[in-house]
Amino acid sequence: MVEIVLLVAFAAALLIIRATTRRWNFALSGRIAMCAMLCFTALGHVMFPQGMAMMIPPFIPFKVELVYLTGLLEVAGGIGLLIPKFRKLSAILLIIFFVLITPANIYAAIHHIDLQKASYDGPGPAYLWFRLPLQLFFIAWVWYFGLRKP
Template sequence: MMFFALLGGIALAAWGLSRIGVPGLRTWPARMRPALAIALLLAGIDHLVSPGRYLPMIEAFVPWPAAVVAATGLCEIAGAIGLLLPATRRAAAILLAVYFVCVFPANVANAVNGLAVDGLPQAAWYYWLRLAFQPLVIWWALRAGAVIGPWPLPERRPSPERQARPAGLHSPGGTR
């Protein structure tokens, strides 16, 4: 949940900075990008510095669990950097969404098996609640990378004919 608190806190701080005129933070995706990048960077570094916290989450059938933990940390760091670079932003956002889908089974196993991760609350409800936030972080990555609009559905825009028609006129063949 600390990850999600970081996302929200940093995005709100970026909104506050945009209100006082800091450039580059005009839109919500522009505010969401540094939030996700900072949260991922911290999580990725934690994977590399404290791999023992994550090893219990790796299922027994997965080979080389320490390498998997390191690889996930590197993926998070690479995604953070990629999200901040305009040339790689869209690809990074899509790959981060895929990454969040791929790590979801580890989070499910964590909740089902009642694993307690060092540094996180020990209550079972915490791990079940984290699962509910997984779709949010997938959406956040895609929105921050400007892959999708504010909601999963495309934004409705008036057709060019409707925009060009003067007010008060009806469609051809209609009555006034």
């Protein structure tokens, strides 16, 4: 679902920018799309905090608080991509963020966590065949549209 939000937001931003400026701006469209996707995923932190907290290994304290904090970080990172002064720093921090949350996705898959229902009947390890390449795609997207020199 998040990849659909990313791609639809990219297409919409690209077409709106083209219609208003008569120019194609792929870099800005890519950053707008990532911001939109991150705001969308941040909603999950508010809507499903208990399920998302289950994705965090037991040795880490303050799980629900960490879920809310990471949701805020997603929004801040997305907005940062849109502010020229903070674009590079935001892109670097988002790439680090995507790397750091990968273990939580692996943990959730191994333990069959369904974050929406806060239960242990999720899709399991097979989910990683989709999620890990998607995580790499997000990292590449942020690098391409946030760090790469035009």
